[in-house]
Amino acid sequence: MRRNILLCLCLEVFSCLNAFSEDGNVLLRINDDKTSVEEFEHYYAQAYPVTKISEERFLTHFLYFKLKVADAKRQGWDTLPDFRLQCRALQEKALKSMGKGQEKKMFRPDRWVKFRQISIPLPQHASSLQERQARQTMDSIYAALQQGASFDRLSQLYAADAKVSPYQSEDWIPEVCLVKEFTEQLNHLQIGTYTSPFFSPLGIHILQLEGREQGTVPSGVTGLDFMKSQSGFDLDFWNLPDSVRMRLDQVADGLLATYWDIRHAASDHAVISKMDLQAYFEAHRKDYAWDLPHFKGGVVHCKNKKIASRLKKLLKKLPMENWKDALSVWAKENPEFSAIIETGLFQIGVNAYVDKLAFKCGHYTPRMDYPYSFVLGKRLKKGPEDFTDVRESVLRDYRLQMEKTHLAELSQKFKIEINQDILKTVNCSGKK
Numbered sequence: 001m002r003r004n005i006l007l008c009l010c011l012e013v014f015s016c017l018n019a020f021s022e023d024g025n026v027l028l029r030i031n032d033d034k035t036s037v038e039e040f041e042h043y044y045a046q047a048y049p050v051t052k053i054s055e056e057r058f059l060t061h062f063l064y065f066k067l068k069v070a071d072a073k074r075q076g077w078d079t080l081p082d083f084r085l086q087c088r089a090l091q092e093k094a095l096k097s098m099g100k101g102q103e104k105k106m107f108r109p110d111r112w113v114k115f116r117q118i119s120i121p122l123p124q125h126a127s128s129l130q131e132r133q134a135r136q137t138m139d140s141i142y143a144a145l146q147q148g149a150s151f152d153r154l155s156q157l158y159a160a161d162a163k164v165s166p167y168q169s170e171d172w173i174p175e176v177c178l179v180k181e182f183t184e185q186l187n188h189l190q191i192g193t194y195t196s197p198f199f200s201p202l203g204i205h206i207l208q209l210e211g212r213e214q215g216t217v218p219s220g221v222t223g224l225d226f227m228k229s230q231s232g233f234d235l236d237f238w239n240l241p242d243s244v245r246m247r248l249d250q251v252a253d254g255l256l257a258t259y260w261d262i263r264h265a266a267s268d269h270a271v272i273s274k275m276d277l278q279a280y281f282e283a284h285r286k287d288y289a290w291d292l293p294h295f296k297g298g299v300v301h302c303k304n305k306k307i308a309s310r311l312k313k314l315l316k317k318l319p320m321e322n323w324k325d326a327l328s329v330w331a332k333e334n335p336e337f338s339a340i341i342e343t344g345l346f347q348i349g350v351n352a353y354v355d356k357l358a359f360k361c362g363h364y365t366p367r368m369d370y371p372y373s374f375v376l377g378k379r380l381k382k383g384p385e386d387f388t389d390v391r392e393s394v395l396r397d398y399r400l401q402m403e404k405t406h407l408a409e410l411s412q413k414f415k416i417e418i419n420q421d422i423l424k425t426v427n428c429s430g431k432k
Helices: 005-014 037-051 055-074 081-098 128-146 151-157 180-186 223-229 242-263 274-283 305-316 320-333 352-357 387-413 420-424
Strands: 026-030 033-036 111-121 198-200 203-214 294-302 340-347 372-380 416-418
Touching: 026 037, 026 055, 026 420, 033 037, 037 055, 037 242, 055 242, 055 387, 055 416, 055 420, 081 242, 111 128, 111 151, 128 151, 128 203, 180 198, 180 203, 274 387, 294 305, 294 320, 294 352, 305 320, 305 372, 320 340, 352 372
Parallel strands: none
Antiparallel strands: 026 033, 026 416, 111 203, 198 203, 294 340, 294 372
């Protein structure tokens, strides 16, 4: 029987944690970021009614979640304009759902900028070589600008590289929606001048300031631009009740964790290659052995043996996943020879037709509409041929393995402390 991977995760993580006694309500600390016991109880109260998970096991999930948030902040994703806009919209929605009436739809940014850019994007985990090569290229561009080259011409030349930037050249953009590196650089510019090369979470850039407005919405701002600028709300965060602030923090952290999942193929919607799944299956093939034999193929029901013979010739030339489509096309072209098919994996004892025709046991009653039946495929006695035969199980286990790997990697990046004594006193309100 397979070991419970999450339980192993729990044991491995706890073995590397340090207990501490100061700060009576602090349960968890990642570097200098503290998590109170009240916040842990808030999350646990939501999870327990659904999962019935213990506090210790839930702490492993909670720690993984908090480490993803910490790593996302370390890489500056919380400063990205897309994140800020989406986070504000989600927080506003959360406030509405709580009926707090704290949101203000007409939030108006009071500082706007317009600029051109020359940008070279870099991946979030860029190597030193990638950073050095990008810097050398940008230094050459900067030298050309200083010698009189046209900023407009160079920005067009590198437009393909800048396509990943969320900022469009010569659009009026609320300053609040810029990453802090852009704001800091633009604040030192006069209109018409440009920056020296600088790095941001988006890559390496040179910016030329085209305009700056204070206090009013600039002319030329499109309706969509202005709607985006109003997607936030204006409130005194620290005067909100603790429960409301905790809920807004949860929205922001949840969005950051989602950003992290997407970039690390850790979410349910992340694309995982067939090659990775097949490699995982081959390495753990014995875990997917069957106690009972299976039949992989199809059961075809048709009018008579003559039609069955023609269908066998047609289907044998095609992979199993194409049988249903081929049969549908064939039936449209030959309506007098209609037939139906069931395909997949059939465990012995589940389908009477497969039991009789493939495993030579039991019996079945022929259909009235399609009295002749036959099977096409192969018997699998020991286990699945490849990961596609047990795709859902392999995908689930692969993700759990990735979770274990990611947690171990993240645990090496941050100093983690857990107050074990406080954990024992957690008020498990989710159980009430």
